[in-house]
Amino acid sequence: MTKRLSRSNQPGLPVYPERMIQFGEGNFMRAFVDWQLQQMNNQGLFNGSAVLVxxxxxxxxxxxxxxxxxxxVLLNGIMQEQTVNSREIIGSVSRVISPYEDYAAYLALAEDDGLEFITSNTTEAGIAYHAGDALNDAPPKSFPAKLTALLHRRFELGKKGFVIIPCELIDRNGEKLREIVQQYAAEWQLGDAFAKWLEEENTFCCSLVDRIVPGYPRDKAAQLEAELGYLDNLMVTAEPFLFWVIEGPSWLAEKLPLTEAGLNVVITDDMTPYRERKVHLLNGPHTAMVPLGMMAGLETVEDVMNDETFLRFVKELMNDELIPMLDLPADELTSYSAAVLERFKNPFVRHELASISLNSISKFKSRLLPVLLRYQQERGKLPELMTLAFAALLLSYRGDRVARQDGAEVLAVFDQAWSSPGSFVQTILKNDSLWGQDLTLVPGLSDAISANLQKLESTDSRAALTQVVS
Structure with a gap:
């Protein structure tokens, strides 16, 4: 019988002192933050581990x-035109604490002067206020309330604060986390001295994370157990590409030497351009390809990239309509887009279009609509490919071609609008609850959407694409 992975059969692995508190022990954080701690430790740059909560x-x-x-951690994919297939045992996690089972052990983390950093990934819904959380709860329900309780204990002990870097996928995550912590501090009447310590002794950083982590390789577990020579119920697959932008003070680069370790990390005083680059050049093409691809019977991002017509669509969308609208050096954008295309082609990751299609209306609003509007304003015309993708998205929300995955309120708006096909375009584009503005005021958009809808109705999406790509 194969032995389970443990330190008894991996005796050479060093043990590192705890330097980071990490909220979240799921696949992403273990293959992203803890993997990076391992890389720094391998080079003798950090000498620290994370205690997970x-x-x-x-x-x-x-x-x-x-x-x-x-x-x-199993890294599988294509990077810089080279196939990557690596395996590494990660020893940068010291232990896992459940505040639900041992709240005293959780609060005791405040006593350790060696702990300097706090990271988190508690899902997009994690950084949220929960009414009713109290300081004497053991534990409070929300992540920000738990954090507030820990920080208050740290303050009571007269110790230094933390560098706090949330990794949740929401805009300005560090600022929002700080605001909710301050809200709890005020609500719990923790005093002016704590509020001052919170502001002056702690550094809340906004961050942007980027790495696809499919997780546990269930379909290959038995094969990998034979190859590795041990049983690992926690192994996690990830793509080789990694990018982390941290908006924080310049001294953080020395304190947390990620860049020195050769990792693709940027510490900056303004992460906005990098967020726009990821949102528009990685997430944007995802959103654009989904309705068109699904209508053509494609199932995955890899299917899209292996289809000649759709590949041209993605490349021209990025090069001709997205990149010219972004405020970063051209060579940097070109390099990033090449890496994105390489990631899209990754044969080791089955990224289903159906999974990307969840909540596509809000995704289009944040990922593509700002670029479409800027393109129209600057060039006096609409971007053809983006406009066709927009029409396909609207058609997909009729529900008779592809399955819709969105909130009940959004679906109800579309059902009502589609009940009168003759006025659908005007009705749906005018709905500012969907788009944040009246899109019928955008010159030419209503007519272009109507024309594209007729085109998609009279032919298939591949034929419609063929008419607009080079």
Missing amino acids: QPIGQGLGALMAEQDNLYT
Whole structure:
């Protein structure tokens, strides 16, 4: 019987002192933050580990303990035209604490002067205020309330604060987390001295994370167990590409030497251009390809990239309509777009269009609509490919060609609008609850959407694309 991965059969792995508190022990953080800690430790630059905190009651603490908090990261993909297929045992996690089972152990983290950093990924809904959380709850329900309780204990002990870097996928995540912590501090009447310590002794950083992490390789687990020579119920697959933008003070680069370790990390005083680059050049093409691809019977991003017509669509969308509208050096944008195309083609990641289609209306609003509007304003005409993708998206929300995945309120708006096909375009574009503005005021947009809808109705999406790509 194959032995389970543990320190007893991996005796050469060093043990590092705890320097980071990490809220979240799921696949992403273990393959992103903890993997990066490992890379710094491998080079003798950090000499630290992370103690993980379960943000919810059910977690991986027991399973991690069974493996002495070791696990394997498998990097699979194409990077710089080279196939990457690496395996590495990660030893940068010290332990996992469940505040639901041992709240005292959680609060005791405040006592450790060696702990300097706090990171988190508690899902997009994690950075949110929960009415009713109280300081004496053991534990409070929300992540920000738990954090407030820990910070208050740290303050009471007269110790220094933390560098706090949330990784949740929301805009300005550090600022929003700080605002909610301040809200709890005021609500719990923790005093002016704590409020001052919170502001002066702690550094809340906004951050942007980028790495596709499919997770546990269930379909290849038995094969990998034979190849690795041990059983690992926590191994996690990830793409080789990684990018982390941290908006924080310049001294952070020395304190957390990610860049020195050769990692693709940017520490900057303004992350806005990088966020726009990712949102518009990676997420934007995803959103654009989904309705057109699904209408053509394609199932995955890889299918899109292996289809000659759709590949031309994605490339021309990026090069001709998205990149010219972004405020970053051209060579940097070109390099990033090349990396994105390479990631889209990754044969080791099955990225389903159906999964990307979730909440596509709000995604279009944030990822593509700002670029479409800027293009029209600057060039006096509409971007053809983006406008066709917009029409396909609207058609897909009729529900008879592809399955719709969105909130009940959004679907109800479309059902009402589609009940009168003759006025659909005007009705849906005028709805500012969807778009944040009246899009019928955009010159030419209503007519272009109407024309594209007729085109998509009379032919298939591939034929419609063929008429607009080079």
